Amino acid sequence: MANPGSFDTEFGPGTVVVVGLPSDENSSFKRGAALAPARIREALTSGSMNLHAENGIDLGDESRLYDLGDLELAEGPPMLGQVSEAVAKLLARDARVLALGGDHAITYPILRSYGARYGNLSILDFDAHPDLYDEYDGSRYSHACPFARIMEEYPALRLVQVGVRAANPHQREQARRFGVELAEVSEWQDGFALVLEGPVYISLDLDVLDPAFAPGVSHHEPGGLSTRELIRLIQSLNAPVVGADIVEFNPTRDPSGITAMVAAKLYKEIAAKMLES
Ligand code: MN
Numbered sequence: 036m037a038n039p040g041s042f043d044t045e046f047g048p049g050t051v052v053v054v055g056l057p058s059d060e061n062s063s064f065k066r067g068a069a070l071a072p073a074r075i076r077e078a079l080t081s082g083s084m085n086l087h088a089e090n091g092i093d094l095g096d097e098s099r100l101y102d103l104g105d106l107e108l109a110e111g112p113p114m115l116g117q118v119s120e121a122v123a124k125l126l127a128r129d130a131r132v133l134a135l136g137g138d139h140a141i142t143y144p145i146l147r148s149y150g151a152r153y154g155n156l157s158i159l160d161f162d163a164h165p166d167l168y169d170e171y172d173g174s175r176y177s178h179a180c181p182f183a184r185i186m187e188e189y190p191a192l193r194l195v196q197v198g199v200r201a202a203n204p205h206q207r208e209q210a211r212r213f214g215v216e217l218a219e220v221s222e223w224q225d226g227f228a229l230v231l232e233g234p235v236y237i238s239l240d241l242d243v244l245d246p247a248f249a250p251g252v253s254h255h256e257p258g259g260l261s262t263r264e265l266i267r268l269i270q271s272l273n274a275p276v277v278g279a280d281i282v283e284f285n286p287t288r289d290p291s292g293i294t295a296m297v298a299a300k301l302y303k304e305i306a307a308k309m310l311e312s
């Protein structure tokens with residue numbers, strides 16, 4: 036795994052470029068997610084785990100993985116433009132972006148650039164919440180709103196939300212309006228199978244996991260997935276994964292460090308999936 040570097044570094048097409056987006060000012064309940072990129076990298080390199088993913092890819096010996104480091108983000112609305120612009124630059128170089136949040140508000144500016152690049156993108160959002168509010172606490176860019184914004188802008192994109200267990204009537208109405216496919220945990224009988232055609236973007240809000248597995252998130256929503264169930268769903272994808280984010284890890288709620296290890300494990304599995312096809 037390459038050390039953090041600069042935007043000017045050369046890398047080949049298809050390289051998975053990791054970028055940290057330490058922003059949590061759009062969180063409605065608790066801040067802290069801005070600390071996540073550093074904690075995830077620390078867990079990865081702590082010596083506690085090796086860098087092999089379960090499909091055999093060794094991220095420690097992988098020239099197609101490059102860590103750009105963290106973006107320096109402004110406070111307030113300029114952050115959105117900064118993220119979109121950085122992602123657009125990377126996509127113009129045929130990179131596959133793996134973003135480390137930050138709260139879920141970062142996903143809208145990322146997906147703006149993905150929507151411009153991939154007209155047939157499928158977005159696979161793992162989340163306890165649909166994040167489809169038209170506005171929340173007076174903000175249209177809250178971490179409760181990113182998928183409303185992207186579907187307004189790119190209505191042709193497919194959005195599948197897996198693990199939802201906190202949808203209210205407003206969010207259900209928004210899901211209908213935008214044609215969002217809600218895969219709610221309460222409706223699963225014998226697990227759940229994913230059928231998606233590529234290209235796919237994975238947005239992973241760690242609160243999709245049951246808080247027993249990942250307590251270090253701002254919004255504890257019991258009754259969620261196990262780590263194994265989530266990994267199985269990621270590994271089962273047959274379509275090319277051209278981008279991803281891991282968001283909502285809040286280190287201030289993770290005194291044992293277990294959520295950092297879960298985030299690092301999922302980083303490995305997602306990066307390896309992105310390198311597979
Ligand atoms: Mn979310």
Ligand code: MN
Pocket residue numbers: 162163164240242243254283
């Ligand atoms: Mn959530």
